[in-house]
Amino acid sequence: xxxxxxxxxxLDWCFDPLVLQRHDRAGPRYTSYPTAPHFHEGFGRNxxxxxxxxxxxxxRALSLYVHIPFCSSPCFYCGCNRVITRDRSRGLxxxxxxxxxxxxxxxxxxxxxxxxxxxxxxxxxxxxxxxAMRVLVDGLxxxxxxSSSPQRDFSIELDPRFVTPAEVMQLAALGxxxxxxxxxxxxxxxxxxxNRVQGVEQTLDIIRACRAAGMRSVNVDLIYGLPGQTQQGxxxxxxxxxxxxPDRLAVYGYAHLPNLFRAQRQIDEQQLPAPEQKLALxxxxxxxxxxxxxxxxxxxxxxxxxxxxxxxxRAGQLHRNFMGYTTHGDSDLIGLGVSAISNIGRTYxxxxxxxxxxxxxxxxxxxxxxxxxxxxxxxxxxxEVIQKLMCQGEVNLAQLGQRHGIDYRHYFADALQxxxxxxxxxxxxxxxxxxxVTAQGRPLLRLLAMCFDRYLEQPGNGPRYSRAx
Numbered sequence: 001x002x003x004x005x006x007x008x009x010x011l012d013w014c015f016d017p018l019v020l021q022r023h024d025r026a027g028p029r030y031t032s033y034p035t036a037p038h039f040h041e042g043f044g045r046n047x048x049x050x051x052x053x054x055x056x057x058x059x060r061a062l063s064l065y066v067h068i069p070f071c072s073s074p075c076f077y078c079g080c081n082r083v084i085t086r087d088r089s090r091g092l093x094x095x096x097x098x099x100x101x102x103x104x105x106x107x108x109x110x111x112x113x114x115x116x117x118x119x120x121x122x123x124x125x126x127x128x129x130x131x132a133m134r135v136l137v138d139g140l141x142x143x144x145x146x147s148s149s150p151q152r153d154f155s156i157e158l159d160p161r162f163v164t165p166a167e168v169m170q171l172a173a174l175g176x177x178x179x180x181x182x183x184x185x186x187x188x189x190x191x192x193x194x195n196r197v198q199g200v201e202q203t204l205d206i207i208r209a210c211r212a213a214g215m216r217s218v219n220v221d222l223i224y225g226l227p228g229q230t231q232q233g234x235x236x237x238x239x240x241x242x243x244x245x246p247d248r249l250a251v252y253g254y255a256h257l258p259n260l261f262r263a264q265r266q267i268d269e270q271q272l273p274a275p276e277q278k279l280a281l282x283x284x285x286x287x288x289x290x291x292x293x294x295x296x297x298x299x300x301x302x303x304x305x306x307x308x309x310x311x312x313x314r315a316g317q318l319h320r321n322f323m324g325y326t327t328h329g330d331s332d333l334i335g336l337g338v339s340a341i342s343n344i345g346r347t348y349x350x351x352x353x354x355x356x357x358x359x360x361x362x363x364x365x366x367x368x369x370x371x372x373x374x375x376x377x378x379x380x381x382x383x384e385v386i387q388k389l390m391c392q393g394e395v396n397l398a399q400l401g402q403r404h405g406i407d408y409r410h411y412f413a414d415a416l417q418x419x420x421x422x423x424x425x426x427x428x429x430x431x432x433x434x435x436x437v438t439a440q441g442r443p444l445l446r447l448l449a450m451c452f453d454r455y456l457e458q459p460g461n462g463p464r465y466s467r468a469x
Contacts, residue, residue, distance in 0.1 A: 017276055019425050020443060024275065026465040027450045029299065030390050031322045032348055033383040034373055036341065038455050039350055043372030051344040051374075052108040055332050058345070061147075062109075063117035063328055064140065066098060067337035069355060070127040072162060075196045076266040077184070077226060077254055081339040081353055082123040091132040097362045098336050099139040104367045105334055106143040115144045117328045118175075120156040126163045130170055137174045146175065153178055153308075153328060155217075158206060161198045165209035172213035179210045180219040180250075186240055187233035190226050193271060200240055207244045217247040217307065224281035225254035227271035234281050238288045248303045249294065250324070251285045253278065255466030282443060298390055299445045301325050318391040325391070346375040378454070381406075386449040389437070393445065398433025408433060418451040 028035040069083045070090060118140070128136065140146060146154075155178035156171060168179070183203055184196060191197045210218045220241050224234065241249070256272060258264040273281065286296075294302040295310045298320065303309040312318040312327040319329025322341045333343040338358040341350045349372030352358040361368035375383065381404055388395035401408035409416070419435065422428040427441030428448055437448055450456055 016426075016440060017279055019427070019440070020279060021275055023422070023425070023427065023444055023447055024467055025447075026467050027446050027456075028453070028465050030386050030446060030449050031320060031324070032341070032343065033386045033453070034348075034375070034379060034455050036348075036350065039348060039371040039373045041371045043347070043349060043369070043374060045367040045369045047347065047372065047374065048342070048344065048349045048367060048369055049108055051347040051349075052105070055344050056108075056110040056113075058332075059110075059113070061114045061116040061328070061331040062144065063323070063326075063331045063333045064115055064119070064144065065323055065333060065335045065340055066118075066120050066125075066136070066140075067122060067335070067340040068094070068120055068125040068127060069123040069338050070094070071122070071124045071159075072127065073195065074263045074266075075184075076194045076263050077196075077223065078263055079255065079257065079261045080123060083355055088127065088129055088132075091128040092135065094337075095128065095132050095136045095139070097359060098136065099143070100365075101336050101362050101368060102140060102143045104365070105336070109144075112145050114149075115140075115146045116149070116152055116331055117323075117326065118146065118152075118154045119323045121323070122157060124159045124162065125156050126158050126167070126171075130167065133171070134174065153326070155180060157182070160203040160206040161196075163206060165205060165212070168206060168209040169213050172210075172215060177215050178217045178219070179215055180221065180248075181206060181210075182221045183237070183241060184221065184223045185226055185229060185234060186237040187229065189228045190233065193227040193267065195266065204240070204244055207246065219248035219250060220244075220246045221250045221252065222285070223252050223254050224285060225256075225273055225278040227267050229273055229281060231280060231284055235284060235288070238285060242288060242292050245292075245304075247307045248297075248301065248309065249289065250300050251282070251289075251302065252300050253282065253466070257466065279443075296442060298325055298393075313391065316392060320387060320390050329387075346380060348373050348375075382452050382454065385412075385452045389435070389449045389452075390445060393442070394434060394436035396434045401433070412452065415451045419448070422447060422451070 069081055071082045071084055072086050074084050154176045156176050157180045160181050181203065184194065185191065186200050207218055222237065256264060289302050293305065295305050297303050297309045297313055301324065308327050309318065309325055317327065319326050321333060321343060332345065335342040335351065337351065338355050339351055339353045341348060349369050351368045352361065352370040358368050384400065385395050397408040397412060401411065419428055419430060422441065423430060426438055427444055429436045429438055435448065437445055
């Protein structure tokens with residue numbers, strides 16, 4: 001009888017450049033299923049209102065995501081939804097509209113539902129000055145039951161170039177207990193090429209300030225595959241960051257999609273590392289993180305063994321959504337601000353991606369919904385499979401089939417056939433209804449998920465997504 005070999009506890013990744021390059025194709029990152037390109041304008045504010053009312057019956061906790069789009073200068077690698085401006089007075093006007101949108105949401109929700117998670121993303125959330133940040137957090141607290149539990153996750157993304165240790169203390173006083181800092185690479189040549197020059201000590205001082213302020217967790221973002229990046233330079237960055245022992249690290253592969261993101265057209269493609277060089281940069285990061293004792297949590301993400309994400313993964317309770325990996329998968333997610341996405345019950349909904357369009361709807365007193373989708377039973381089933389793969393690296397299809405009353409071998413016949421090539425190349429294992437990624441397949445985790453994605457059969461999907469490596 002065929003059995004699955006156990007996954008090693010350590011980060012024993014196996015890098016076979018030929019195999020990985022053969023499978024390096026475009027695909028979703030699965031912060032949702034179905035993914036955002038499959039949302040449609042037939043889902044609007046009436047559908048969202050019904051989802052919110054149904055959510056009240058569950059009594060589930062809430063998560064809030066607030067998108068702050070403003071940045072003082074463009075980073076050329078960036079694919080985020082952002083507005084470039086140095087006029088910080090725009091922050092307070094934006095916050096006022098966010099709170100008006102929050103009024104629309106709160107009016108439908110049962111009062112007192114605990115908000116266990118709050119995340120400010122962007123853009124550059126610390127573009128907001130002290131007054132605007134206070135107005136935002138106090139305003140949210142007036143409209144929602146923000147948790148005071150030590151287990152809450154109130155996090156904010158910080159650009160170390162535009163925040164001071166004193167401002168970090170102010171954020172902690174407002175209730176933030178997690179921070180994520182963008183570093184990307186400390187190599188001066190790389191920083192010039194991506195238009196993001198920031199000092200090493202300037203950045204490390206903010207990590208230390210977060211700790212001094214009593215924040216529970218600090219994450220650092222790094223990117224491999226940037227123009228001018230070398231093993232030596234990226235190795236120095238890893239050494240400098242790991243010396244500060246951040247609780248989490250996200251090590252992203254740069255996705256060069258200049259047709260989608262105008263800022264990336266400023267990057268000299270001749271300076272981009274070749275595919276084998278990019279893979280070597282990832283290998284170096286994994287080697288250093290493994291030696292430093294970090295646990296691989298999931299796609300791009302690593303955490304110290306006793307960090308909440310690592311604990312949740314070992315307990316089988318890790319979840320993935322638009323805020324990344326989280327320990328609060330049992331909550332409904334409300335997105336506020338331009339381009340923000342909500343996940344209420346079995347629905348997704350997204351606000352307009354353009355700032356004027358979002359402002360116009362908010363000013364009219366309407367829920368600013370652009371598009372969305374209601375998940376059918378097949379969506380829910382496949383979403384569960386993909387969640388298991390992205391968060392745990394394995395899924396028991398036999399058990400899932402029994403629970404949903406299906407014959408998994410028939411229902412997922414096409415997916416299992418697609419999986420065969422990954423198995424043949426040693427990237428996945430399958431036995432007795434269980435599918436598992438191997439150590440060799442860890443860098444290509446999303447490829448396993450893609451086997452179960454029925455939407456990828458639709459034409460025109462490739463250019464929407466980044467490549468796996």
